[in-house]
Amino acid sequence: MIDVTLENFETEVIAASMETPVLVDFWAPWCGPCKVIGPLLEKLETAYEGRFKLVKIDSDQEQQLAAAFGVRSIPTCILLKGGQPVDGFMGALPEGQLRQFLDKHLPPAADEPEAGPELEPELPAGSDAQLEKLQQSVAVDPANDEARFGYVQALLLAGRLEDAKLAFAPVLDKVAVVRRFDSLQRVMEAMHAAEASEHGLPALDARIEANRRDFDARFARAQSLIAQHRWTDAMDELLEILMRDKAWNDDAARKTYIAILDLIEPPKAKVADGQIPPDDPTVATYRRRLSSVVLS
Template sequence: MIDVTIANFEEEVVAASMTLPVLIDFWAPWCGPCKSLGPVLEKVEVEYGGRFKLVKIDSDQEQQLGAAFGIRSIPTCILMMNGQPVDGFTGALTEGKVKEFLDKHVPPAEALPEEELQLEAEPDPATDPEGALEKLQHAIATDPADDNARFDYVKLLLQLGRSDDAKVAFAPVIARRSVVRRFDALQRWMDAIDFVAAGAGSTGAEAQFDAKIATNKRDFQARFDKARFLMNDQRWLEALDELLEILMRDKAWSDDLARKTYIAVLDIMEAPKPKVADGQIPPEDPEVARYRRRLSSVILS
């Protein structure tokens, strides 16, 4: 277990969570339940053999970090993946409950050789989009609950400009967008496409957004509309830059709309992450990692 402070948070938590899940234990020396939970977490970390990283933050000494995560009671554990909090729990859970919590998120102990061979034979969406679509469509038909396959299928349809087909494929899971973050990302992309189709994509639209922003740099609606315009064009980094301009000026603008859309764009940009033999998550795209760090810096500032 590693002690984390504001000084090493970026390296030990944000950067580390890009390659494997990081479980943060918010605790304090005076907290009785914390003393019960700590040894349980350390035991589980050893048993899981590097499938996740355990760190601890003294909530008394690191109040800025506690406030950033909205910690109201301790012990509280937050699980970070790809630079973002994805789940958590409060209180001194039993070893079994801790494992049950982790098993929902951490990679499996090992990947079967058959799975690896199958993944190696996957069609490349960049060079064989139709083959990749056929493979993903078959995966969904075989297992409609395969969220990863459905996400990749809808995403590829949108990348190819087949938004109507994407909406049909997305319909069975649309009600789950509030609990599956990547589904929410797809919906926000489709909303941007609809926004442009409704008239925001007319000739000179981008120049009109720029003119409004030049007149008033705090015209957040114009910035957000421009970001949606850029999302429609799949100009992801430019969209992130525009959203970041909003966040640097008003982190909570419009009920957190800019931050939620920023995270959605990062989720869309990420390439599918295949399983590997040792159960580790492959390194993510360096641009995605860079923009996750920029978001963390703004939120914690």
């Protein structure tokens, strides 16, 4: 277990996760549940014999890192692979659930049989066949958050906002605790705001030209770009806000930027040897740009 600060974060977390999955435990000395889960995580790090690396971040001392990961309460644990977060959870889970979480993401132990190759062909993104398959997955297991996220994600990418809202409704109460659901809601709110706005891009551009710090206009412009599926243009606009005021409007620019990344990141392909698939180059580039601005 390693204590991480802003100074060693790049080495101990980002660079290390390129080789081995890194589990980040956000904690604080006053947090009772943190004292429960901490020893369990250290025990599992030993039991898993190098299949993941555990690091701890004191959220009181490292508020910049906690904000960068959107930590709302502690304990919060986030797993990184290939330099980016892939999953996480809040609260002090029992050991059995911690093992389930880890086993879902970690490569098999050396003496465990490896999974065979993924034989089922990938369906074209946004196709009727893909949407039908995702809809069936949700119908078979309505409590499967991963399946529901994938279905709503695909609907939004296909431009079916109203269908996405209907599919998302059963998990509205999870928005506060599941970051990726929060991301879906932010994207839908941006699309809805753009539809309801009386100001087009030319009017917003004129306002920004007159005042580079008109963050309301910049944010509205980013929402319009999201509605047009111009994802990178929207993130560029949000970065303009972040470079001038990182905490503007209760961190709205950073949270919306992360929401876009969560939406456009393609699902990780299954592999037989436990290796981490290559990152989507656009997502990887914009994650690095966000980190460089937020942590500067």
